[in-house]
């Protein structure tokens with residue numbers, strides 16, 4: 399079996415990869431959607447020539463062919479994000495050829511269904527009451543946890559600590575004892591601001607404190623993590639096992655958060671999971687893409703013994719996006735059932751692919 403074609407499509411604002419083989423089996427992958435057309439072109443113009451004509455079942459060898467031969471184009475960002483889309487498609491092909499779900503190829507599943515938490519962004523622009531309203535709707539949908547995100551970015555530092563705290567208190571009135579609440583500073587505090595705020599979060603019983611300071615400030619992350627008891631997390635801006643090694647050893651986070659559509663796909667994310675387990679860190683992937691990205695993440699999480707925290711999902715349904723698949727993931731009672739269909743289990747409708755924006759294509 400040989401890889402015969404790699405295509406990148408823009409569909410409903412997302413970047414999907416389709417890998418075809420000479421035996422008629424195809425795989426579907428997804429890349430991080432930021433700068434989608436550029437990532438799609440990178441996948442088809444730069445990475446595809448490395449794997450055309452190769453055996454799609456050799457996922458680890460092809461991962462290294464793609465990543466190690468294109469490293470001068472950046473080991474952070476577009477290169478691993480484009481690799482991720484192709485890698486997920488290759489795992490989908492592996493599953494279909496072997497007639498097994500990806501969780502089985504990864505060694506089996508520890509759980510039948512995965513609890514989900516709602517990840518609610520835009521906090522910086524909202525009043526506490528507005529955020530509480532969003533939280534209320536998510537709790538009503540049955541989510542098993544809530545995270546409120548501030549979307550600040552690095553370099554903001556500490557304007558409005560009291561407002562952030564007021565928002566947390568307002569949301570806690572909704573979540574109460576039953577639904578854990580987490581806070582994501584999106585890199586927006588100084589070290590001292592994060593430590594002061596983190597102490598208040600500890601008193602209030604928050605579940606975890608995400609990206610308290612700038613993502614590139616490993617010594618600062620370490621200072622915050624060392625000072626606080628509340629678990630401190632980061633990782634959505636890291637891409638490979640080597641960057642996660644540094645985040646763990648230098649940043650000393652308690653929770654590591656790779657994203658399968660960013661950090662090189664399934665092949666690399668399971669290696670990062672082993673690293674997290676070895677260092678006794680909580681493995682809690684970042685994941686904002688509710689279809690293929692989430693499906694790939696569910697297979698990984700199901701196959702890991704210690705990965706039992708609720709997983710990230712946007713709070714509202716995206717019916718237009720769900721509608722592009724023959725059988726979308728079904729959110730029920732705060733969970734997704736781990737799919738038993740071959741591959742990751744999501745099949746895109748042919749008519750959708752026909753009408754999609756083609757970012758690029760490479761053929762053998």
Ligand code: CA
Nearest residue numbers: 582608609634
């Ligand atoms: Ca985050």
